[in-house]
Amino acid sequence: MVSAFRDVAHLGFVELYTPDFDKSLWFFTELLAMREVAREGNSAYLHAWDDYEHHTIKLTAHETSGAGCLGLRASSEEALQRRVAAIEASGRGIGWHDGGPGMGKTYAFTDPDGHPMDIYYESAWHVPTEEFRPALKNQADRFPGRGVNARRLDHVNFLGADVAENGRFVEEVLGGKPTEQIRLDSGDLAGQWFTFSNKSYDLVYSGDWTGSSGRLHHISFATDTREDILKAADIFLENGIHIETGPHKHAIQQTFFLYVYEPGGNRIEFCNAGARLILAPDWKTIEWSEAERAKGQAWGMKTIDTFHTHGTPPVSGPGD
Template sequence: MPAATEPCRDLAHLGHVEMYTPKPEESLRFFVDILGLTESGREGDSVYLRGWDDYEFHTLKLTACTTSGVGHVAFRTVSEQALERRVAELESMGRGLGWTDGDLGHGRSFRARSPDGHVFELYYDTRWYEAPDHLKPALKNQAMRYPARGCNARRLDHLNLLVADVSATREFLAQGFGMRVTEQIILDSGVEAGAWMTCTNKTYDIAFTRDNTGSSGRFHHITYAVDSREDILRAADIFLENGVFIETGPHKHAVQQTFFLYVWEPGGNRVELANAGARLMLAPDWTPIVWTEAERKKGQAWGLQTVPSFHTHGTPPV
């Protein structure tokens, strides 16, 4: 019997997401005043933002653009050596775009392009957030004090992309990044309609589902975690009071069991709030859970049907 392949553990976690917005001032107000993120810096057309428990300088890079969508998705590696290993693998796959000098929040990075056209970034050297005096916490093991503002988003949790070919993107992330699949959706036709992958002990750090418009390289949503389900219920009221469009929820997903609330920020991008007490992926030999087409037609965990826009709305708009 052949020996099992040694699992790759070169990635530490999802680092940050660059989001494009055609309405930079309105989007910034949403993320700071309503979602509760904190601004940590500005450079060029970008504002750098973070949740109050994120240890890095930023987890969201909000960039002014002519349209909405995602600029790049970044993962931090566990070491410089791990970064070099992943770069070598990505270059051998013909997916490398080359090195950058870094960003306001981190050092040099290597970029690669997925089969669907999304840009991914890997880095190790990072800038830890240093809270100014008025944001210093009472407890030294916390990055900054609790903001008590808006929805009080705690940390970046995951993101979801729209892709034309789910299988191709899954294989790219598995081989190039060493990520593992935890759950999938396989249609009756045999087509893979969705995949959820992790590089940590969370059940997923990234998900991607088939773009029903047939487009490539689009963005589905970014997710920030809050402490509890009650925080999500309160967030629904906060969004209501501020005229933010609530697309669906609060409710519970069947896939991954996330308690969710989805809204659209002013630039058109979808944003999710989820409870921070998500399921953990502790088994090193986890077998992916496969959901059938019939099972997904039942809707979410408690029977709420998936709203049609969830399968068609993405950014940039088609």
Template sequence: MTSEPCLDIAHLGHVEMLTDKFEASLDFFTRVYGLKLSARDETSAYLRAWDDYEFCTLKLTRSETTGVAHIGYRAASPAALDRRVRAVEASGYKVLGWIDGDESHGRAFRFEDPFGHVFELYYDTVWYTAQDNDDRAALKNTASAFTGAAPRRLDHLNLLASDVAEFRRFMETCLGSRVTELIQLDNGRIGGCWFTVNNKTYDLACTEEHAGGRARLHHVTYATDQREDILRAADIFLQNGVHIETGPHKHAIQGTFFLYVWEPAGNRVELANSGARLILAPDWEPVCWTEADRKKGQAWGLKTIETFHTHGTPPVPKEI
């Protein structure tokens, strides 16, 4: 990459997921998946992984549909937030304006990509503090204790868009994101892009929408400490009747060890472990995967299952 990296955004902060089976989804994310409940109100549950420093990284909201309501990124400073707001306002993309925030963070600036996904930028946040000894970690540099499948932190999400190249322009313009890997299709279109705002390999992916939907979610991912956590999680999911869609296995793109399941409302959720892979080079050039590369399947030969290309939330009505 020839342009100077933008450091205005610190990291992916949280995702608001919609569910039409609120109690079942909440039970899954807390009892089975292993997230912690920070707070709850009439419409939403504020969840976090055991080493997430923020009060909430997954806001689970009661709805008549499924999918993602918004994606939140934390700015690196108040001044950086102001710079990004000005960049968004000058970009020509849809501006939704400022909101007051919620239980987990202060005022936030909202805007929308061309495909209907709502993003927000904020700086003021609520740090999580363990309230009792059962949730207090033994080590001072760990946010809280852990049990169960034990996802450690929010890692990334994958959104669907009908034009990935245009979504790339949106991410680079509004968030200052860099592309670390991409899929170049034979027809000239970009089939997928993996973005980062810091030195992680990626915090958001966008892949091509094949079902004609709009503003859809492909999946949300939490990272585990090690691969063995994912293997144990597979048994936990099996024991609890959770639909395991694919994995455990290793992705070719980004090299993450993965396991995909559907939570009770149908939203796809991943557990992943990417080891210590970071993008440290300031002049990193995106790794380009061809259509022929992708037809080989995942890293160790597992073929990508059909639902990975068709299932997203909210679901798209089948054509009659």
């Protein structure tokens, strides 16, 4: 039996909904130094400077915040066909469609929680204009040298009504491997971190305290160094961007982090996680207990309450 692991090469892009399109666009282009590479309907396609693909974020004007479609690039045409067959067998398939700018044939589906996803292989690589041609030919675009300089999309954290059910789908249908997880005293899973390659994680599911489906916890961008994150905190402070928590270091995955809310209300993380790679082919999932997580983050800072309650789109919680 052929292993499904690595049939998904990596996260390709994420669509982000915003009720304040102009301010969200300013946030991503001026503060994160991403470039707009296409405009189609009510969506702008934005590119992070070292992303080899056409776009990193599809920013879409919408009545509320939240995530639209998550794009996954398959590792080959054969891998794409294998994952599509598995998705269709799971009953979660929707069908083939035109993937839009920079993408070829694309298959749409949902996870058990209802988050829309696309999987594709054909992908147009980013071609910089002469103005933005990098000095080094092994770099996708010219280094912006301003703002936060978000390098690439690192991971996406979805909220889910049932973490275990979503996790089984990612593992059994998409071929992801869980690297770490949180087990509550009740026996339920509160969170799972999945990798599709040697990265420590690409896709995360956290339990939604409201019991809702299809919501977003955060999307995360990679930086080169911890110092970039410290600089980012000052940039956000000067520009009136709400800093939720950090800079600090997570216990799980050891990510150095900063969380902010972009003007549309979505939580955005900046992280420096590239030093941790999963090289062991027989990696054993690290499990954290409820008591261990109650201790807070790596250096002792308690997890802020809103980290467990804020998600997009906003909904009322139990008892509200």
